[in-house]
Amino acid sequence: MxxxxxxxxxxxxxxxxxxxxxxxxxQGKIEKVLTKMHKGKAVRVIASGRTDQGVHAVGQVIHFDTDLEIPLSNWKKALNTMLPDDIEVVDIQMATEDFHARFDVIEKEYRYFVLNSDKRDIFKRNFYYFVKEKLDLSAIQLASNHFLGTHDFTSFCGTNTNVKGDKTRTITDISVEQRGDTMIFRVRGTGFLYNMVRIIVGTLLEVGLNKKKPDDIPQIICQKDRSQAGNTAPAQGLYLWEVSYQEKS
Amino acid sequence: MxxxxxxxxxxxxxxxxxxxxxxxxxQGKIEKVLTKMHKGKAVRVIASGRTDQGVHAVGQVIHFDTDLEIPLSNWKKALNTMLPDDIEVVDIQMATEDFHARFDVIEKEYRYFVLNSDKRDIFKRNFYYFVKEKLDLSAIQLASNHFLGTHDFTSFCGTNTNVKGDKTRTITDISVEQRGDTMIFRVRGTGFLYNMVRIIVGTLLEVGLNKKKPDDIPQIICQKDRSQAGNTAPAQGLYLWEVSYQEKS
Incomplete structure (x- = not known):
């Protein structure tokens, strides 16, 4: 199953x-718990993709196979009882035998949270990127529109990628909004390169600080050169927010 | 100085x-940094009071003496550079030679944050107390008024206190408000017993769950018996919010 x-x-x-x-x-923690539940028989877990050190997930999706006869309604509680308190199973469903958490992904959404305030907040240090200088939201919004659609994102790919081939990816939706002193970046796409969201956000932040202009973005994309884009925004502001699949399991 | x-x-x-x-x-971390700055000469730090394991502070106040000739404006940055990232110096001022962070306290404010939602939030686990059952805000507010003023708070004092004498304390202000799925308890007073705020909140939560009635509070206070009050609410929801002194340093 x-x-x-x-x-x-x-x-x-x-x-x-x-x-x-x-x-x-x-992955190590989840496999350890599942292996324990299976009396030592190793259980392999497949995720929609990796996340880097310090990056969070609200809706990461995984799949695994089991022959345990546990009612579906008990799985969530069983796992959450055994998992450490920084991992939580939010939902668990039966999938078809050919469902694959990585290969069947249709779209992913990432969100990035910036605390744009003159005061640091120690309770947000692991969950937001703190930017003290006032960011220009309209400039960021203008710039962000240039990422929409299908482009070669070589300029926005971390240099230690292991993607050798084509770096064309499609961004289906991007938006930036401000709520109080929080700026929230949302990026949806059919596929992402290594560090792509963090480099897009890092570049948009340079626009927000007037170090780049909104209309510089098309040029940066065209140059296919990582050094033209902005810095990689730090990990702690990034959340894998949602993974979408065609099937309705 | x-x-x-x-x-x-x-x-x-x-x-x-x-x-x-x-x-x-x-205290250990701050004294270590100060001792380093003073070339190994031990520096003792006095705080307004202790906080327990897992309890946070937004505005804890400390004092210490120094003979270093650092301009006041550089102290904050110097300390924050050397302190670990879960401690932050928010403000630093010159004090009179007889200022005492503990003895001169006039009032303290604590706040307690409850996440009252049907869904747990993993990112708030260390900063809020999660209560799944819907809380009755009006009942809690009615009950909270009974704590105002001067009372013998024996029923709201943790049993491993080292206060031997009188347990009369004065609460000068108490309020409870709801913002979305967050319930915020504010308690101000001239002095607090061990675990007093957490036991008050734990008792108010029982009122909110209809396990106690608002009008049970005066009776619980009168009984001077810890076992009559509610459970001690967990540490992670509690913040030492502000410490007030007469002097305007």
Whole structure:
């Protein structure tokens, strides 16, 4: 039986999603719990994709196979009881045998939270990127529109990527709004390169600080040169918000 | 020269404010930094009072003496550069030689944050107390009024207190408000017993869950018996919010 779970995690104390020999990882913790539940039989978990160290998830999606005869309604509680308190199973559903959490992704949404205030907030340090200088929201919004659609995003791809081939990706929706002293960036797309959202946000922040102009964006995209874009915004403001699949499981 | 500093800290990863031989403490971290700045000469820090493990502070106040010739304007940055990222010096001022962060306190304000929602929020787990059952705000507000004024708060004093004498304290202001799914308790008073705010909040939450009635409060106060009050609300929702002094330093 294949199960599809939506999970949320606070990335602060993880060395990222993906399992690694040394380091506390989300995948490592989930597989450890599942293996325990399966009396030592190793259970492999497949996610929609990785997230980096310090990056959070509100709606990461995973799948795994099980032969345990636990009623579906008990799975969520069983997992949440055994998982550490910085990982939470939000929802768990039966999936078809051919459902694949990575290959079947249609769209992903990331959100990025900036605290734009003259005062630091110690309680937000792991969850927001703090920018002291006043950001120009209208300039950022103008600039953000240039990312919409299908482009070669080479300029917005982290240099230690392992994507060798084509860097064309499609952004289906992008918006930036301000709520009090919080600026929220939303980016939806059919696929993302390594650090792509963080580099887009980093570049938009330079626009917001008047270091770049909104109309510089098309040129930066055309140049296909990472050094033309802005800095990679730090991990702690980024959330994998939602993963969409065609099937309605 | 005596300095008075207002500090904020995220209590999550501290074994409380007060220094102890083993365990990471706020006082320990600050004294370590100050001692380093004073080339190894031990510097003692006095706070307005302790906070327990997991309790936060937005406006804790401390004082210490120094003979360093650092301009006042550089102190804040110097300390914040050396302190860990879960402690922040918010403000630092020159104080009179007889200013005392503990003895000169006139009033303290604590706030307590409850997430009253049908859904847990993993990003708030260290900063709010999560209550799933719908709370009755009006009942809580009615009940809270009974705490105002001067009472013997024996029923609201943690049993491992080291206060031997009189347990009469004065609450000068108390209010409870709801903002979205957040319920915020504010308590101001001239002095507090061990765990007093957490027991008051725990008792008010029982009123909010209809396990106690608003008019039970005067009776609970009169009984001077800890077992009559509600549970001690957990540490992570509590913030030492503000400490007031007469002098205007």
């Amino acid at each position: 294949r199960l599809k779970a939506t999970i949320s995690y606070d990335g602060t104390h993880f060395s990222g999603y993906q399992i690694q020999p040394n380091g506390r990882t989300v | 005596r300095l008075k500093a207002t500090i904020s800290y995220d209590g999550t990863h501290f074994s409380g404010y007060q220094i102890q031989p083993n365990g990471r403490t706020v």
